Amino acid sequence: MFVLFTDTDNDMTFHLAKELGYRLISMPYSIDGEMFFPYQTNEPFDFKAFYRQLKEGVMPKTSALSPMDYIHYFEPVFQSGNDILYVHFSSKMSSTFNAMALALAELKEKYPERVCHTIDTKSIAVGSLPILKEISKLYHDGKTVEEIQAWAEEEIPHFAFYLYASDLKFFQRSGRISNFSAFFGSLLRIKPIIHMDEEDYMKSIEKQRGQLPALKRLVEIVVELQDRIEEYGVTIGHTDALESAMLVRQMLWDKLGSGLTVEIVDVNPTAGSHCGPGNLGICFHAVHR
Incomplete structure (x- = not known):
C-alpha cells in the first residue's frame, strides 16, 4: 500500500x-x-x-x-x-x-x-x-x-502553463530583472508572457503592452494549443487579481463555449512571494507545452 x-x-x-x-x-x-x-x-x-x-x-x-x-x-x-x-x-x-x-x-x-x-x-x-x-x-x-x-x-508534457507578469517593479525588488528593465517596463506598461518550457524552466516568450492585450493573448494561446480541453478543463491561478481571472474565464467561454470547466484558484503565498501581486497564470491540456 x-x-x-x-x-x-x-x-x-x-x-x-x-x-x-x-x-x-x-x-x-x-x-x-x-x-x-x-x-x-x-x-x-x-x-x-x-x-x-x-x-x-x-x-x-x-x-x-x-x-x-x-x-x-x-x-x-x-x-x-x-x-x-x-x-x-x-x-x-x-x-x-x-x-x-x-x-x-x-x-x-x-x-x-x-x-x-x-x-x-x-x-x-x-x-x-x-x-x-x-x-x-x-x-x-x-x-x-x-x-x-x-x-x-x-x-x-501536455499540461501547458502560461502566465503574465503585471508588476515588473516587484520582480526587480526580488532580483529577477534589472532596475532599468523594471523602470521602462512600467513606463511602457509592458506585460511579459511567460511559460514553463519542455525543460521546466520559466521563460519569457513575448511582451504585450497593457493588461487587456496580455489577457487576450493568454486566451489566444489556449485556443491555439488546447487538446482534450473538455476532458481536463482549464485552471486559472491569480495573485490578488480575481477580476482579471474572471475576465479571462469569460473570454474562454466566449471562444470555447460556456460548458467548458474553468476553475479559478489563489496562487499559494510561497510562490506569490516570488512574483508579487496582480499576476495571472493559466494551465490547460495542450498538444505540447
Missing part, C-alpha cells in the same frame, strides 16, 4: 488535500525573520493582507525545508509499513529536494523495505494543480504506482 503526498507549492490547500487524499507538505516563507508555513490548518489564508504587505514594500523570503522536516513528514508512514508516492513541484526550482534526498537516505537505513516514489510535475502552482487532481482520481480508482507513473510520463 502507498500514501499520496504533495506540497503547498502546487497550490494544494489543507481542505483540498483532505478531499483528494493527499498528505500535505507545507513550503515556508518568512517575513522580517518570522517563518510561516501555509495551509497547515483549515483556517482560510488572508491573501488580501498578504499582498497588501507586498505592495507596501515588504519582501518575503522563501527557504528550503531541512532533512529533519522531511523525516517528520515521511517517517510515520514508513513506520506504519506503507510506501509513499510524492507528487511535487519542479525539482529544478528549489534546493529543497537535496534535503529530501538526505532525509530519504537516512530513512532507508531504518526502513530498508520502504520506498518513496516520486513524480515531478515539471511545473509549479497552478501549473501543477490539474496534474495532482488527475493523479488523485487514478489513486482512488485503485491504480498501482507504476500505472500512475506511466500516466504521468505520458501526460505531464
Whole structure:
C-alpha cells in the first residue's frame, strides 16, 4: 500500500488535500525573520493582507525545508509499513529536494523495505494543480504506482502553463530583472508572457503592452494549443487579481463555449512571494507545452 503526498507549492490547500487524499507538505516563507508555513490548518489564508504587505514594500523570503522536516513528514508512514508516492513541484526550482534526498537516505537505513516514489510535475502552482487532481482520481480508482507513473510520463508534457507578469517593479525588488528593465517596463506598461518550457524552466516568450492585450493573448494561446480541453478543463491561478481571472474565464467561454470547466484558484503565498501581486497564470491540456 502507498500514501499520496504533495506540497503547498502546487497550490494544494489543507481542505483540498483532505478531499483528494493527499498528505500535505507545507513550503515556508518568512517575513522580517518570522517563518510561516501555509495551509497547515483549515483556517482560510488572508491573501488580501498578504499582498497588501507586498505592495507596501515588504519582501518575503522563501527557504528550503531541512532533512529533519522531511523525516517528520515521511517517517510515520514508513513506520506504519506503507510506501509513499510524492507528487511535487519542479525539482529544478528549489534546493529543497537535496534535503529530501538526505532525509530519504537516512530513512532507508531504518526502513530498508520502504520506498518513496516520486513524480515531478515539471511545473509549479497552478501549473501543477490539474496534474495532482488527475493523479488523485487514478489513486482512488485503485491504480498501482507504476500505472500512475506511466500516466504521468505520458501526460505531464501536455499540461501547458502560461502566465503574465503585471508588476515588473516587484520582480526587480526580488532580483529577477534589472532596475532599468523594471523602470521602462512600467513606463511602457509592458506585460511579459511567460511559460514553463519542455525543460521546466520559466521563460519569457513575448511582451504585450497593457493588461487587456496580455489577457487576450493568454486566451489566444489556449485556443491555439488546447487538446482534450473538455476532458481536463482549464485552471486559472491569480495573485490578488480575481477580476482579471474572471475576465479571462469569460473570454474562454466566449471562444470555447460556456460548458467548458474553468476553475479559478489563489496562487499559494510561497510562490506569490516570488512574483508579487496582480499576476495571472493559466494551465490547460495542450498538444505540447
